[in-house]
Amino acid sequence: MHSVKLDLKKRSYNIIAGCSVLGLLGKQIRKLNIGLDAYVITNSSIRNKYGRVLERALIRAGFSVRFKIVPDTEKSKSLTTAYSVIKDLAAYDRQKRIFLVAFGGGVIGDLAGFIASIYKRGIPYIQIPTTLLAQVDSAIGGKTAVDLAEGKNLAGAIYQPRLVLSDVKFLSTLDARQIRAGLSEVIKYGIIKDAQLFRYVESRYKDILKLRAPVLEYVVARSSRIKAGVVSRDEREEKGIRTILNFGHTVGHAIEAASGYRIYNHGEAIALGMLVASDISRSLRLIDDNVPARIEDLIKAVGLPTRIKRVSLAAIINAHYRDKKFIGSRNRFVLITGIGRTKIVENVSLGLIRQAIKRRLD
Amino acid sequence: MHSVKLDLKKRSYNIIAGCSVLGLLGKQIRKLNIGLDAYVITNSSIRNKYGRVLERALIRAGFSVRFKIVPDTEKSKSLTTAYSVIKDLAAYDRQKRIFLVAFGGGVIGDLAGFIASIYKRGIPYIQIPTTLLAQVDSAIGGKTAVDLAEGKNLAGAIYQPRLVLSDVKFLSTLDARQIRAGLSEVIKYGIIKDAQLFRYVESRYKDILKLRAPVLEYVVARSSRIKAGVVSRDEREEKGIRTILNFGHTVGHAIEAASGYRIYNHGEAIALGMLVASDISRSLRLIDDNVPARIEDLIKAVGLPTRIKRVSLAAIINAHYRDKKFIGSRNRFVLITGIGRTKIVENVSLGLIRQAIKRRLD
Numbered sequence: 192m193h194s195v196k197l198d199l200k201k202r203s204y205n206i207i208a209g210c211s212v213l214g215l216l217g218k219q220i221r222k223l224n225i226g227l228d229a230y231v232i233t234n235s236s237i238r239n240k241y242g243r244v245l246e247r248a249l250i251r252a253g254f255s256v257r258f259k260i261v262p263d264t265e266k267s268k269s270l271t272t273a274y275s276v277i278k279d280l281a282a283y284d285r286q287k288r289i290f291l292v293a294f295g296g297g298v299i300g301d302l303a304g305f306i307a308s309i310y311k312r313g314i315p316y317i318q319i320p321t322t323l324l325a326q327v328d329s330a331i332g333g334k335t336a337v338d339l340a341e342g343k344n345l346a347g348a349i350y351q352p353r354l355v356l357s358d359v360k361f362l363s364t365l366d367a368r369q370i371r372a373g374l375s376e377v378i379k380y381g382i383i384k385d386a387q388l389f390r391y392v393e394s395r396y397k398d399i400l401k402l403r404a405p406v407l408e409y410v411v412a413r414s415s416r417i418k419a420g421v422v423s424r425d426e427r428e429e430k431g432i433r434t435i436l437n438f439g440h441t442v443g444h445a446i447e448a449a450s451g452y453r454i455y456n457h458g459e460a461i462a463l464g465m466l467v468a469s470d471i472s473r474s475l476r477l478i479d480d481n482v483p484a485r486i487e488d489l490i491k492a493v494g495l496p497t498r499i500k501r502v503s504l505a506a507i508i509n510a511h512y513r514d515k516k517f518i519g520s521r522n523r524f525v526l527i528t529g530i531g532r533t534k535i536v537e538n539v540s541l542g543l544i545r546q547a548i549k550r551r552l553d
Numbered sequence: 554m555h556s557v558k559l560d561l562k563k564r565s566y567n568i569i570a571g572c573s574v575l576g577l578l579g580k581q582i583r584k585l586n587i588g589l590d591a592y593v594i595t596n597s598s599i600r601n602k603y604g605r606v607l608e609r610a611l612i613r614a615g616f617s618v619r620f621k622i623v624p625d626t627e628k629s630k631s632l633t634t635a636y637s638v639i640k641d642l643a644a645y646d647r648q649k650r651i652f653l654v655a656f657g658g659g660v661i662g663d664l665a666g667f668i669a670s671i672y673k674r675g676i677p678y679i680q681i682p683t684t685l686l687a688q689v690d691s692a693i694g695g696k697t698a699v700d701l702a703e704g705k706n707l708a709g710a711i712y713q714p715r716l717v718l719s720d721v722k723f724l725s726t727l728d729a730r731q732i733r734a735g736l737s738e739v740i741k742y743g744i745i746k747d748a749q750l751f752r753y754v755e756s757r758y759k760d761i762l763k764l765r766a767p768v769l770e771y772v773v774a775r776s777s778r779i780k781a782g783v784v785s786r787d788e789r790e791e792k793g794i795r796t797i798l799n800f801g802h803t804v805g806h807a808i809e810a811a812s813g814y815r816i817y818n819h820g821e822a823i824a825l826g827m828l829v830a831s832d833i834s835r836s837l838r839l840i841d842d843n844v845p846a847r848i849e850d851l852i853k854a855v856g857l858p859t860r861i862k863r864v865s866l867a868a869i870i871n872a873h874y875r876d877k878k879f880i881g882s883r884n885r886f887v888l889i890t891g892i893g894r895t896k897i898v899e900n901v902s903l904g905l906i907r908q909a910i911k912r913r914l915d
């Protein structure tokens with residue numbers, strides 16, 4: 192069991208990662224003194240698989256439990272769903288001391304965190320992520336949001352949970368594609384901040400894909416530590432520190448958007464975005480040829496895509512300039528100067544971006 | 554012209570109060586460097602009366618302006634309206650640097666502030682309050698929220714504006730009842746924190762009701778200073794300091810709710826709540842008889858209600874215990890030990906509360 196502290200002074204919280212750590216939950220929440228009544232936002236598939244064991248852990252510790260099931264689809268991450276959950280929550284909330292529990296993957300975490308941030312101007316919530324992607328990334332750091340038809344993550348807040356509990360047991364029912372999607376972010380942490388983690392994934396990726404608990408535990412804990420360190424130094428992305436977490440995301444988001452969020456999942460699109468970003472880094476002579484080759488080898492080995500299929504260059508460039516991170520036509524790329532080292536470069540020329548994307552197109 | 558700084562370190566902002574100060578707006582916003590495109594949320598009555606002059610002030614300073622009109626009713630302070638405004642905002646927001654402007658009374662300010670807090674996880678906004686109540690109270694301090702059918706202010710955020718500009722010229726078209734509603738909060742500031750302001754209102758209330766600009770300017774500036782001081786010391790109501798602003802609000806809210814928000818407006822209900830709270834303070838021997846008498850005399854003189862009509866004791870007590878400020882059945886009252894001095898008392902006996910309300914019932 193690993194415990195990582197995300198240090199934000201009075202708003203600090205722990206990230207607990209391990210195998211079968213759900214049993215610790217009740218005691219942990221009691222220590223936090225955040226309420227008596229757990230309002231658990233989840234979907235029916237998680238509820239069926241793990242609802243019982245969560246319920247027991249909470250009830251044993253003296254909490255009341257209510258499950259709120261939202262549909263198991265990306266579309267649940269919407270203002271409409273948030274509205275209907277808040278109405279249910281308000282109707283349920285009479286003489287109670289409610290805290291929220293986000294119990295699921297990224298969609299559930301983002302939705303529940305957003306609801307916690309606005310209900311009664313903010314109530315406590317905890318994250319119990321059940322996918323690798325959520326355990327290593329989205330459940331940590333307080334970025335919450337819902338999508339609008341007009342764009343992803345357009346309504347949201349930066350609002351920190353009071354605890355993140357990542358039990359790798361929940362990962363045992365994930366399919367290989369979901370594991371790879373999470374692994375993409377783990378590889379990202381290696382590339383931007385931790386050459387040792389990168390090497391670890393190079394040597395142990397087969398064990399990760401086979402869902403070996405100790406290996407997963409190590410990967411989740413180490414990734415959590417990196418993200419916690421970055422977020423604690425730049426919670427609101429104001430100092431150019433948290434920005435490095437966007438490595439591969441600039442073009443990755445554009446690929447996702449250009450493909451209508453249908454061809455690639457987030458992790459796959461980020462893998463492609465990292466390949467483009469490392470290519471740009473090489474074109475700018477920030478790294479030697481061997482670094483992009485090593486990155487591509489690993490991405491290929493774990494089974495993530497290395498070629499962009501069924502999306503046009505024009506569509507990607509277009510989506511790139513619609514991204515909410517851009518103001519006017521300026522851009523800002525997280526590039527690398529080696530495995531574990533980043534450099535932020537502004538106004539990378541469109542020619543260079545096009546070239547790098549083009550090389551990845553099928 | 555008065556300028557008051559609300560000190561919250563990096564999130565500090567100015568409150569500018571005066572007569573015909575709208576002309577300063579463009580320059581002030583430029584200094585803040587918060588964007589180029591003003592998205593003004595208002596209602597049709599404000600738009601018709603003052604839209605032109607605001608538009609000119611912004612365009613002259615080089616900003617683009619778009620008005621978003623929401624219905625001129627309390628119901629605009631809803632999640633549904635927020636949703637439709639955000640959709641419009643997202644569709645409008647292409648290659649822009651948008652900041653929001655809340656241009657209206659408390660409903661507009663709360664709605665626009667809430668939207669600013671969640672759109673893209675928070676964008677800058679400024680408050681241009683057009684009612685006395687909003688100028689002395691709701692536009693200051695960052696409490697934003699919308700109502701649900703299940704209760705008032707159930708979805709919201711504490712999210713500070715970047716500037717508050719209170720032009721008392723906007724008050725010239727308010728009717729007497731609206732002025733009195735604002736005056737109720739001014740009297741509150743006097744009672745909890747500023748005996749001199751209380752005396753000023755005692756001697757000048759006729760000029761206030763006649764909308765004499767210099768008198769209004771003084772009252773708005775002085776109230777802004779008090780609220781700014783309190784908020785800067787306890788933004789999130791965690792230290793028991795901001796709590797004193799709730800003087801009269803515990804029972805006041807209950808009276809509003811018990812009357813279905815139809816009989817009394819907020820200021821009127823707060824006036825009644827202050828009478829009840831001063832009565833409780835006397836019963837607990839925190840003050841002499843002459844203090845409640847002086848408060849009642851002033852409330853009566855300005856034309857605010859001193860008797861509770863058409864609402865039952867049971868309904869008020871019931872609403873009191875449903876108030877979101879209560880957990881379980883504990884209560885917490887802001888009481889007074891004199892004009893300008895408060896004391897927070899927990900668990901005031903129900904008997905005492907009932908007695909004090911009863912004395913006000915018709």
